[in-house]
Amino acid sequence: QNAAPLAKFKPSRISTSLRSSLQSIVAPEVDQDFTSAQTRVKILSEALPFIQKFRGKTIVVKYGGAAMKSEALQASVIADWLGKLNIEPNFLNGLRVTDASTMEIVSMVLVGKVNKQLVALINKAGGTALGFVGDIASVDPTIIRPLIDNNHLPVIASVAADATGQAYNINADTAAGELAAALGAEKLILLTDVAGILEDRNDPESLVREIDIKGVKKMIEEGTIAGGMIPKVNCCVRSLAQGVRTTSIIDGRLKHSLLLEILTDEGAGTMITG
Ligand code: ADP
Numbered sequence: 001q002n003a004a005p006l007a008k009f010k011p012s013r014i015s016t017s018l019r020s021s022l023q024s025i026v027a028p029e030v031d032q033d034f035t036s037a038q039t040r041v042k043i044l045s046e047a048l049p050f051i052q053k054f055r056g057k058t059i060v061v062k063y064g065g066a067a068m069k070s071e072a073l074q075a076s077v078i079a080d081w082l083g084k085l086n087i088e089p090n091f092l093n094g095l096r097v098t099d100a101s102t103m104e105i106v107s108m109v110l111v112g113k114v115n116k117q118l119v120a121l122i123n124k125a126g127g128t129a130l131g132f133v134g135d136i137a138s139v140d141p142t143i144i145r146p147l148i149d150n151n152h153l154p155v156i157a158s159v160a161a162d163a164t165g166q167a168y169n170i171n172a173d174t175a176a177g178e179l180a181a182a183l184g185a186e187k188l189i190l191l192t193d194v195a196g197i198l199e200d201r202n203d204p205e206s207l208v209r210e211i212d213i214k215g216v217k218k219m220i221e222e223g224t225i226a227g228g229m230i231p232k233v234n235c236c237v238r239s240l241a242q243g244v245r246t247t248s249i250i251d252g253r254l255k256h257s258l259l260l261e262i263l264t265d266e267g268a269g270t271m272i273t274g
């Protein structure tokens with residue numbers, strides 16, 4: 001139909017060969033002859049080590065807030081998830097067929113989303129009088145673990161209960177980070193509305209592609225990392241300290257940013273390592 005999605009990739013951030021190769025993967029309707037067999041082999045050999053590396057491993061993704069603004073983006077993020085579960089969109093006489101396993105994911109997404117909207121509404125209505133914003137004392141992964149082990153994709157709203165059953169709204173970055181640690185995840189990915197950690201907040205081209213804990217601590221001290229980026233980075237640092245191998249803050253506005261981050265060398269934002 002159209003190749004428009006590719007125009008949204010920033011050329012400075014993705015090499016031309018990678019871009020045309022990704023085109024054949026992410027936009028299969030585009031003429032395949034455009035991408036030579038050599039290039040397709042090249043892209044596969046770049047992705048294969050990562051497919052092996054992440055096989056059987058858990059990746060926790062925080063999706064929400066700024067990265068959830070547009071419906072088109074929501075659809076594309078969900079397409080990445082479904083792709084990973086090997087569920088192909090299925091059409092019969094031009095009508096989409098939603099099989100049982102797809103329906104399961106759709107309702108998980110909807111329940112997760114609707115849940116969140118309800119919580120936001122409730123918190124708004126309650127105002128400061130309620131103020132049920134909590135910190136995480138502990139995470140019990142025993143309910144989620146078997147779901148993941150059976151190839152389900154849990155969509156978890158960042159709502160938690162205290163010992164009395166009272167619900168609290170937990171910062172979603174924090175919830176994802178603690179969950180990743182409790183699950184022994186390989187990777188934590190936070191989707192946001194900037195390219196990643198920027199050397200200069202006002203220059204989207206100043207992306208830091210990879211940095212370690214020392215580096216981010218220095219950037220916070222110097223004031224280079226500020227605002228909403230501080231809790232994000234701190235939650236990455238806490239996950240890393242608890243054994244999560246890598247954490248990434250990536251651009252949720254970029255189409256297929258999850259796949260780019262996971263399956264390419266250069267990724268789609270900033271990777272923070274221990
Ligand atoms: P989210 O809804 O994804 O949690 P936030 O608004 O809480 O997003 O946090 C991301 C924001 O942090 C960016 O939009 C940006 O304004 C701000 N920020 C501060 N310092 C930096 C930096 N060095 N690099 C990138 N973003 C930064």
Ligand code: ARG
Pocket residue numbers: 050209210246248260261262263264265266267268269270271
């Ligand atoms: N695909 C690799 C991984 O997920 C490398 C990603 C690198 N990302 C980055 N933003 N520098 O482990």
Ligand code: MG
Pocket residue numbers: 065228
């Ligand atoms: Mg935030």
